[in-house]
């Protein structure tokens with residue numbers, strides 16, 4: 001087992017095993033660092049940048065750092081909180097996130113992080129680019145309106161070693177797509193896992209959703225920052 | 233000199249949504265024409281294109297903040313058919329699912345009718361249509377009749393709590409899912425409505441509903457001529473009935489009677505496209521539906537509480553049935569065309585809804601857990617319910633992947649479009665004929681009749697209370713002659 005080291009979050013001494021992922025180590029010490037792309041226990045992606053903190057004086061995505069002895073991390077500084085909020089706002093204006101009719105509402109990480117940050121209206125103008133709901137062989141749908149291009153599906157949904165999802169094109173043209181041959185082999189459970197991996201409501205299983213009553217959904221019962229052990 | 237005038241009342245107050253009335257006067261101040269303009273455009277039929285069908289019941293309820301449950305359920309009924317579930321077929325909802333939906337629906341009708349009568353309409357009855365503008369709202373009612381206002385507020389709360397218990401939230405809850413429901417009513421949730429501890433019990437609601445009806449009836453006794461005659465207009469009436477002729481707000485056939493009460497037709501709502509046409513007019517976003525059998529000119533009809541009590545043969549709950557018999561006897565069993573009697577019918581429905589809620593709360597099916605059914609998938613679904621304001625149609629088609637590629641909605645208020653225009657014209661003639669100015673009482677008088685229909689003009693939420701009212705007078709040449717703002 002790696003050596004236990006002491007590091008500091010906003011000046012407060014914390015402990016973790018050397019090399020632990022900073023987002024998870026902070027959570028273990030009761031400090032919530034918002035993130036969308038990080039999938040607990042898996043390798044960091046560093047795509048969403050929402051976990052922006054200051055590590056030893058430099059801005060960085062916390063999920064890409066391992067804890068070192070004596071490391072000084074700023075999380076709470078107002079300018080950092082504002083930068084994280086701006087990143088969330090950019091996601092909301094980039095595509096079309098209409099929470100009221102989304103089946104992930106109440107258990108969506110993007111929505112929960114936005115509530116956590118008290119986001120009401122984005123400071124940036126909405127782009128209102130129309131996106132489609134793409135059908136993949138009647139087995140799975142991707143609502144590109146909601147995709148935040150975090151890459152979780154690409155990295156963490158696999159059949160054997162093969163990736164089922166992939167990002168095609170770049171920048172504003174980037175879209176998630178699906179390997180139809182692999183999809184054809186996927187069981188209902190595997191599809192349900194893909195739906196679960198997506199932090200927003202972009203991956204949909206046909207005919208499914210809205211199965212949990214209001215009041216019993218994941219973030220109805222806990223605020224996102226409180227679920228420090230079960231973050232997925 | 234041409235001195236013809238055009239009077240604009242914009243926005244109309246104490247109705248749900250935003251409308252505008254123009255009254256055109258000729259040179260002699262005679263009413264030439266009166267129109268209700270619906271200038272808002274909600275576009276939901278377009279929004280839902282491309283969306284997965286299972287989102288529909290959740291998405292479309294955002295049409296309205298007053299009666300979202302109606303859209304939620306009409307949408308859910310249509311989507312049920314897409315997953316192969318249809319009442320009267322081999323594959324129906326489970327008893328628990330249907331009863332939970334019914335409880336939600338009657339809770340919605342209860343709270344919406346109470347909101348309408350006590351919050352929006354009773355100020356007109358208590359203070360008169362030429363009463364102080366400052367008093368003609370729920371705050372004024374609370375000052376003048378504190379007991380009545382308190383009961384009204386608690387009744388509305390009761391209905392909203394029923395919605396919360398069945399749909400998760402008071403406004404824009406979710407629980408109807410394709411082919412069923414996703415929650416039951418726990419014994420604790422049920423007891424909350426029965427034991428009278430935290431909120432008055434359902435039996436109290438029934439008593440208060442009867443008191444509300446008495447309030448109207450005594451007002452009627454003292455103001456018979458006005459309530460019977462004001463903006464009365466003969467029309468056909470349409471509403472939903474059960475197979476045995478009983479009033480049913482959740483499911484049944486559509487029945488139409490003429491102005492005398494003679495049966496014109498009864499049809500399965502799945503045939504609505506064959507039975508109803510929709511006309512558009514350049515000056516309104518709202519369409520004008522008509523019965524094809526009678527044609528564009530004569531085929532207009534009314535929907536809502538008054539027509540519902542004109543088409544049904546009985547109310548399947550004892551106290552409301554007794555009131556219904558008195559209501560029917562008043563017109564000698566013929567159809568009632570008195571527009572202000574919408575309020576009477578609405579209050580009888582409040583009693584009926586409370587009785588239905590009481591019976592459903594006592595039903596052990598609500599605690600069972602068989603919630604979702606499935607049949608053979610179809611590409612199309614039609615769902616119709618009687619919303620508080622009248623018959624509500626939702627119709628969808630889906631592509632192979634289950635994405636909506638066709639949507640047609642006829643909302644309750646749209647069914648009443650021609651009727652409201654005629655009623656506004658009739659009221660304008662009564663109140664504005666030969667008078668060269670627009671008085672407060674005159675403008676409110678036009679609104680009073682409009683309000684009888686309880687129109688949800690944009691199917692959008694508006695705060696209850698005083699909204700700015702702007703009245704503009706134009707001469708026949710289109711020049712602004714006078715502006716009245718309150």
Ligand code: SF4
Pocket residue numbers: 142146147148149150151152153154165176197198199200202203
């Ligand atoms: S589909 Fe979901 S998991 Fe995949 S990139 Fe988009 S948001 Fe992330």
